Amino acid sequence: MRFKRVAAVAAAATLAFGLAACGGDSEEGGDTGSGSKTFAAGSTMERLNKAQKIKVGTKFDQPGFGQKGLSGKPEGFDVEIAKLIVKELGIPEDKIEFVETPSKVREDVIANGTVDLVAATYTIKDERKERISFAGPYYEAGQNIMVKKDDSAITGPDSFKDGTKKVCSVTGSTPAEEIKKYVKDVATQLVLFDTYDKCRDALKGGQVDAVTTDNVILLGYIAKDEASFKMAGQNFTKEPYGIGVKKDDTDFRNFINDILEKSYSDGSWKKAWDDTAGKFGAELGNPPTIERY
Numbered sequence: 254m255r256f257k258r259v260a261a262v263a264a265a266a267t268l269a270f271g272l273a274a275c276g277g278d279s280e281e282g283g284d285t286g287s288g289s290k291t292f293a294a295g296s297t298m299e300r301l302n303k304a305q306k307i308k309v310g311t312k313f314d315q316p317g318f319g320q321k322g323l324s325g326k327p328e329g330f331d332v333e334i335a336k337l338i339v340k341e342l343g344i345p346e347d348k349i350e351f352v353e354t355p356s357k358v359r360e361d362v363i364a365n366g367t368v369d370l371v372a373a374t375y376t377i378k379d380e381r382k383e384r385i386s387f388a389g390p391y392y393e394a395g396q397n398i399m400v401k402k403d404d405s406a407i408t409g410p411d412s413f414k415d416g417t418k419k420v421c422s423v424t425g426s427t428p429a430e431e432i433k434k435y436v437k438d439v440a441t442q443l444v445l446f447d448t449y450d451k452c453r454d455a456l457k458g459g460q461v462d463a464v465t466t467d468n469v470i471l472l473g474y475i476a477k478d479e480a481s482f483k484m485a486g487q488n489f490t491k492e493p494y495g496i497g498v499k500k501d502d503t504d505f506r507n508f509i510n511d512i513l514e515k516s517y518s519d520g521s522w523k524k525a526w527d528d529t530a531g532k533f534g535a536e537l538g539n540p541p542t543i544e545r546y
């Protein structure tokens with residue numbers, strides 16, 4: 254009995270999604286969203302569409318991806334990608350509540366329902382998939398190192414092996430873990446904060462010798478303060494960015510994946526990039542292949 258119900262819901266979901274996906278563009282007032290879309294009963298899409306509001310977790314301190322500026326709302330590539338998803342849910346843009354979501358809390362706020370999705374330079378990782386699920390990837394970054402403009406001693410992660418130089422990163426991030434492979438003494442060399450702007454300030458103030466995280470985050474800081482900072486060396490990891498959703502919410506994940514794929518072909522992905530992070534010298538590259546699992 255239970256199986257039959259689940260199967261029926263799944264079939265309805267497939268049908269309703271197909272309709273919603275096809276109908277998305279032909280709606281009137283598409284830019285502002287609309288409550289007139291139909292989604293499968295019991296789906297996350299239906300719940301959000303009925304509520305006509307959504308909570309999106311993103312960063313507030315990362316130029317080009319999610320940074321809260323004078324507008325009072327975060328701006329950036331992650332924010333634009335989230336808006337593409339919200340539009341297809343038929344929710345007006347002004348009904349998005351952006352919630353600041355530092356690296357460390359991302360799995361928590363998804364799992365406990367504080368936010369409905371997370372778009373926050375969020376690397377798709379198997380360990381993270383144990384608690385949440387990912388749509389995407391929609392971008393591939395890579396870990397790099399930012400130093401002071403006049404620094405010539407740090408040229409890559411191997412420069413930390415001598416045990417003297419301090420490097421800053423963020424708790425709960427993949428770069429904070431990765432750099433441990435290179436530093437000689439984690440206790441004295443690795444400085445962790447909750448947000449990257451604190452690392453940037455520590456570098457500027459001379460408390461640390463370097464900041465390590467994804468190249469695109471660092472490029473944003475460099476673009477904002479070229480007199481102070483530069484990149485040291487090449488990317489040394491691959492960081493595919495995904496949209497975090499509740500674990501095993503496969504319908505919602507597929508819905509987002511379809512939107513991402515559509516954005517690759519209709520120009521909205523490239524436009525989102527050109528309007529945001531693309532201004533800071535980062536490369537967009539080809540659209541990454543969506544991982545459907």
Ligand code: GLU
Binds near residue numbers: 428
């Ligand atoms: N992409 C990496 C991660 O998800 C680093 C950037 C961040 O902390 O948001 O951990």
